[in-house]
Amino acid sequence: MGNFDFVKDVFPFIADDCARAESYISSDPLAACVYARRAIDNLVEYLYYDVLGLEKPYHDDLSGRIHNPGFMQQVSPGIIAKLNVVRKIGNKAAHDDHPNISEQAALATVRELFHIVIWAGYHLTAACDNVPISAQFDPALAKQSMALNPAQFKTLLLRTKQERNAHAKAIAERDALIASKDAAALKLQAELEALRAQIKAAQQANTVPDTHDYHADEADTRALLIDMMLKEQGWALDDPHDREYRVEGMPPTADNPSGIGYADYVLWGDDGKPLAVVEAKRTSVSPLVGQQQARQYADCLERKFGQRPVIFTTNGYETQIWDDAGGYPPRDVQGFYKKAELQRLIERRSSRSVLSSLPFDEKMDHIAGRAYQKAAIRAVDEAFDASQRDALLVMATGTGKTRVVISLVHQLMEAGWVKNVLFLADRTALVRQAANAFKNPDTGLGDSVPVVNLLNDADRNAGGRIYLSTYPTMMNLINARDRDDDAAAADGDASLSADSASAASSGAAAPTLKPTLKFGPGFFDLVIIDEAHRSVYAKYGFLFDYFDSLLVGLTATPRNEIDRNTYRLFHLEYDERTGGVPTFAYDLDQAVRDGYLVPPRSLSVNTKFMDRGISYDELSPEEQEQWDSRDWDEDGDVPDSVSAGDVNRVLFNADTIDKVLGVLMQRGLRVGDGDELGKTIIFARNQRHAEAIKARFDINWPEYHGTYAQIVTHATRNAQQIIDDFSEPAKDPRIAISVDMLDTGIDVPDVVNLVFFKPVMSRTKYWQMIGRGTRLRPDLYGPGRDKTDFLVIDCCDNVAYFNQNLPESDGYVGVPLSDRIFRMRLALLETLDAATGASGNADDADGLLAFGGSPDDRAGYRAALARTLCALTNGMDPDGNVIVRPHRRSIEAASQAEWWRHVTRDKAMQASELAGLPSAFRAGGEDDVAGGSHAGDDAAPSGDAAPSGSAAPGGNVAANDNAAKRFDLMIYSYELAVLRAEADRLGRTPDQGYGLYGIAAPAMQPPAIKHAVREAVDALRGPKLRAIPDVAACSDLIEAVAGDDWWNDVTVPMLETARKRLRGIMRYATGGVRKTVFTDFEDELTVTEGETLASGGDVAAVDMQRLREKATAFLRGLGGNIVLARVRTGRQLTEQDLAELERMLIDNGVGDEETLGEAGEQSGGFGLFIRSLVGLEPAAVQAAFSTFLDGSRYNARQIEFVNLIVHELTANGVMSAARLYEPPFSDVSGGGPEELFGSERDVDDICDILDRVRRSAIPVARRAA
Structure with missing residues (x-):
């Protein structure tokens, strides 16, 4: 008798796999996990297609089916989590070269399989009476089988692949048969409907509650999570001493008079000494609870082995490291260390030097020998000596920040503080430039330290000491595994191991995937952030939390903001009266006074069109004729004016550009006895603007043969070569026309003219751009005639604006649309629930007059929001993605449908942290989740989302349809305004307004939102768009929404109808976006001596x-x-x-x-x-x-x-x-x-x-x- 005997009567097609899975738990844990994975693969396929009748998912594999919104709505979130555990462990068993799956892991996996089959058999079959609902998995009942030999295991994998291919073919053939609608198709359809009716009838007749304890094995599940995290860092855990290690000498207590304890895990070095002790506590308990006990274990191990281990405490959700012997207090970490990393940590306790007492060696003097550079390094030394782990260097552009960190890295390596270093920058060019600086034999480290540019695919697997990357590339690499062959499959849901199985059949060596993370939390000892400021932290802050390293930030412009600011990131002092206190500061004014930089002076250039725009009525008759002849838009509409904001954005006027270029050529600083214009950067507004500037220059100065002024943008094919030529004093181009690319990090000392031909909104970016001209240049104007200043030709009042010392805007950090929509839906739910009272029942509201519609409409609207948020949360995978993993506790809570029944402020705070996390749910391009419900879910609203093939244009859109998402956000914003107004009327407005969610749209007042919606919809009324069938089908609604009357007393159901029907056709809307227009109207020029620039580097x-x-x-x-x-x-x-x-x-x-x-x-x-x-x-x-x-x-x-x-x-x-x-x-x-x-x-x-x-x-x- 076995645990899975009942499966023969419930799911006979997986009975053999289930029986084999339990039979191999002790003898062959790998085979047990593979058979468990096979069982859920076939079970989910059957439930998905035959029982639930769901449409083929975007990725038709096990993961795709599990995370399909329709499937997640029908299956308990707890079972979804268990399915993912079995899936991942099964993949690990099949894919990894050295999976190291223990008997305990196999037992936990098969036990999860047991819970899955119990639940599915009881809730989704007609044979629920045959399910032993009160039973728990008993390992003693499992039959024992002999372990598979390697050839048998390979055969198993190959057979699995072949069966998966056969299943996929059968599904395709069945879909084709059903689509044919012939007699065989009708028969098949009738059989499926009969099966579903039989299941429905049996479920309705079953009145016995589900009393199975699906959480009886929480301790085992927690241990499995911790095991997986340890194995990611290369810990095999296959020795008896690795777990429950007996220690003696614990302080005796009433409960433990013998003083004997058992450490949950001990991680050993190659010399047999303990490197770390891990104390695991219940998930409901903070890791802090286990610190004292873990410290006592460390004391016992130190007395026995003469080496104090590092202390880890974890509850499976949160983990802390405590290197008390290294002089650091406990701190949060995102995982465990590898063996070599722990070994280094312990060795440094005695081998590293006191930094502040070390003299600067000759190499350091050569790299960064200026007094202020040495002072910066010494300030970091003192901070690190004082057990601080973060430092911020505020240094004006051009003062040698890169040289300082190169010298600092050299010192830290020589002093035994760091081995591996990560340098992060926000642009490819800056990464390349920094890599070259580190490699430079004269001013860098030369060949003495291997440098790896992670932007180059060929270099990623090379061993290095200094790694350089952009932030997005590093975000993508932190989930990477150590590989023996880059061709290895990363997950392999479609078949357990297609590569390894086919290799086995051919006798070839299979590509393999090692289980360890390439870049674990302890891989880097030092992380350097180039241009550290708020927007970098807002986008990529996870990187700084993930790597448990020393952290050094570099910036020319510190940002003091109340909420997230640079100083808080680096745990530095901030005072309301005096501002922030960086580790070291050296500003532009001081650098100029010390003779290390040259100051700017400015020339203000204004034109009538750039200041006031262009009005048709103010043009001459000839110019009006030119205006009328231009192709303004596809509908032939001719505007009456162009705003100043659109000049040099969509309209380019030749005379305006000519006049600015004339000022440059006449007033710009010149070299070569005044015969040659000095090197110049023109900051253009966009690509077309840059092209227009070059075209006008070549027309006005043809004698320079088209090479004098050249474009350098991300669209320029040979941009790097042009930059290299621009850096050479004797080579063309003399003028580099840039869009963003030369704003930061390009060091050309010969630059003496900067033309600001665009408005700059960011103080940080402004001072970076100014920094392009501050470098010293000896003998620029001839022998003994050095560069003493540079000229800023300011066409957009940037100097005057930033000289006001205005408070820096919080700025827009580029929050993705999907993240903002997640928060907006959350805000809608919280506001709706606040308005309806503590019960969360819309019927309890005092009418909710502004909502309109019936109670069913309100319930349906709320249910759709809750289901979509629940589906997004269910698609987040804390086991497979380290970015998601820190949020495991919140994800597990919010994955339950019941959790969303009433959203309080505390819940909203908890759920808001999930916005932006990777999710497998992408169906419908952020549209509502359609489909049925399961126990504990709210009723589904009628017409919630258009099914496949629906005539409603908004029903099915691509997941990357940003036009649909923008429309969603606008409509949701107005809905929120309506609901908040109603909540205000009822006196039930949620506290703190919109601030919690960080949503940009609600900053607009309702009239502005309404105007934006009407303008967007009005763009669909063009004659060419009306010919599109989907647009024509919505013509009446388009006319209504674009008009004014529809908005009088508009209700949420009306807004929702408009959103759902129109979102899918918004991609056709081009109204409001004019074609690029070129004109040649007479402009008026004003040139005045500009202001002296106020320093931007002063903290x-x-x-x-x-x-x-x-x-x-x-x-x-x-x-x-x-x-x-x-x-x-x-x-x-x-x-x-x-x-x-x-x-x-x-x-x-x-x-x-x-x-x-x-x-x-x-x-x-x-x-x-x-x-x-x-x-x-x-x-x-x-x-x-x-x-x-x-x-x-x-x-x-x-x-x-x-x-x-x-x-x-x-x-x-x-x-x-x-x-x-x-x-x-x-x-x-x-x-x-x-x-x-x-x-x-x-x-x-x-x-x-x-x-x-x-x-x-x-x-x-x-x-x-």
Whole structure:
């Protein structure tokens, strides 16, 4: 009698595989796991196609079927997890060259198979009465079989492959038969329907609850997870001493008077001494609980072997390392160390030197011998000596950051601190440049240390000491395994081991995949981050958490932000008053004073078109004729104007480019006794802009034969050669026209002219671009005539903008659409559940008037959101992906359908961390999950998503259809605004607003969202698009949504209908995106001597932002202060009012007279500074614009425009009339307020109101003076 005897009556086609799996647990663990994997493969295939009738998944293999949303909706999440365990262990047994699967692992795998078959037999068959629901797997019942010899094992793998191919062929033939709809097809269809009806009837008749304990073996499952993590790092765990190792000398207690203990795992060195002790605790217990016990085990092992092991504590979810003998406190790690890595860790305790006492050797002096460079290295030395593991070097561009880290790496290697180093940069060119610098025999390390550029595929398997990579490449490599042959299959779900099986049949050596991770958490001893700032951490922060290494960051522009900032990443001091304290700082001003860099000077170049745009009415008759003849868009529509933002983006005007190039050629710094233009970089806005600049240069200066100015962009085929030539003083090009590529990291000391032909929004990027000109260049202008400065020709007011020392924007970190949609769905669920009360039942709401529809509609809407989020979570694989693994606990919780029944703020916080993690669920391009439900799930809404072949155009779209995703995000944003307004009405708004989710879209007000949706849908109304059948099928809905009436009292069901029907056709929409247009209109040029550039490298450069924050917090705490009330209500201020406010700010330590005076000067006056902090009362602004909010006099678009003004004044307290021509106002009316209102008087009135509001913050006495 065996554990799986019942399977003959329930699933006879897998009975033999199940019996063989349990029979090989002790004698042949590999074979046991392979047979278990075979069993679930055939079982899932049967359930997927025959019982559930699901459509073929995108990847028709075991993994693809398990993670199909329809399958996950029908199968318990706990069983999904068990299926994945068996799948992965089975793959490991079949694929890995040295899988090292123990008897315990085989037992745990077969036990999981038992739970799977029990569940499937009880819930998805008509033979549920034959399932021993109360039984648990008993190893004593298993029959024992002889182990397979190598030839038999290879035959098993080959047979498995052949059977899988036969199954795939049979499925294809069956699909073809069903599609034919002939008599045989109808018979087959009838048989399948009869089977499903029989199962349904049996399940309905079965009233006995499922009492099986599917979690009885949690300890074994936890041990299996820990085993897998250890084996990833090469620990075989095949010796009895590896587990439950007996130690003596524990402190005696009442429970343990003998002082004998048993360490869960001991990891041994080749010399028989312990390298590490691992203490495992229950998953419900923090790893911290086991620290003291693990330390006592370490004490016992140290006394016995004379070597103190490293301490690991883990509960299967979280892991900590504690090298107390190395001088470090416990810290979180993402896994275990390999043997060699632990050996190095222990050896360093005695072999490494005290860094701060080491003299700089000759090589270090040669690489980085300047005083400030040595000071930077010494600052890092002192930090590391003090057991700090992070350091941040803030050094102006051009001061030799790369040289500093090369010298530092040399010192750390010589002193025994590091062996393997990882250098990370955000661009391929920077990685290549750094690799060459490390290899340089004169200013680098030469051939003494092997350097590996991980961007080169051929180099990846080469042994090295210094590795260099971009962030994305390293993210892709951290899951890589050590390989004997790169052709080895990585997972092999389609067949267990196609490569190895076919090789076995032919007698050839099979390509193999080693089980160990190539880059484990302990592989690198030092990680260097080039240009460390917030956006890098936001995108790639996992890398810095994954590698348990020393960390050194390099940046020219530290970023002080309240939430995520550079200093927090490096665990450095940050003070509200003085700002951040880096490990070492050396700014541009100091470098110029010390003679190591040259300063910039600027020339401001403005043209009428770049400042104000181009208006048709202002052109000459000849130019208007040229305007009318241009091909503006596919529908033949001709605009009345082009905004300043579109000049040099979609419209390129020859005269504008000619005038800027003329300034460069006339005023640019020249070399060679003034005969030759100095090396110049032109920063262009985009590729077409760069091409237009080159074309105009070649037309105007044909004598240079087309080589003088050349384009260097990512689209340039021979870009590196052009850069090399540009770096040579005597070679062309003299002018390099760049789009992003030369902004950072390109060192050409001969550069003396920088042309900013585009606006720059990032302070970090701005100073990187300025850094292209700061390098010293002796004898540039002749013998003894060195480079003393460089010229910035600024065409877009960048210098003036950044000289204001404005607070740096939080910025957009490039959050992928799918991540934002995940968070948006989460926000919708939380808001909906908050509005419906603690029960989570829509029927409990006070009507939810704004939602509209019936309770069934609300329940269906909610269920669709919850199912999709649950499916995304179920597709996250913490075992197979180290990026996902740290979130195992949250994934396991959120994989349960019941977890999503009511989403609280705590749940939302927990689930928000999962946005952006890799998921196997990609079906429908982020559309709703359709299909049935299982126990504990909400009812599925009718018409939730269009099935395959549906006429609804939005029902099936590609997973990478970003147009559909953008439309989803816009509609979801408006739905959230509707639901939040209703929650506000009910007094049930979730706390903290949108801030938790980091969603960009809700920053827009509902009118702006509505306008964006209408504009996007309006683009579908073109005559050419109406000829597309899918678009024509939605013509009525398109007309409605693009209009105005549809939006009056719009409900969530209406929005959802529009989203589902239109999302699939948004890819056809091209409206709003004009064709590239070239013109030649007369432009007007203004050239003025620019401002002196304020330093961007000074870490105190953000003090003004901190002043604003402190002042804002203080003023908001004043409550009903009379003077502050006058500020917020727009009453006229006096000198006495401002003097009183200034006195309070100084008396309360917010700032001193000098800093407050500087703040007032930057804002145009102290009253305007105060107003910008506290804003205006909405009622006061609405009163000022009451005439324009009268619906009887003005239309919806005009009122929407004025409401945007009201929102801005309420938030910022003041607004210039120039803002009326910029987004979001230009989004409502591209032709400005004149076009929208059609009356100059209305526009004048609006400008007068803005001026009155502004003047009210300027004291009367001062204005009169």
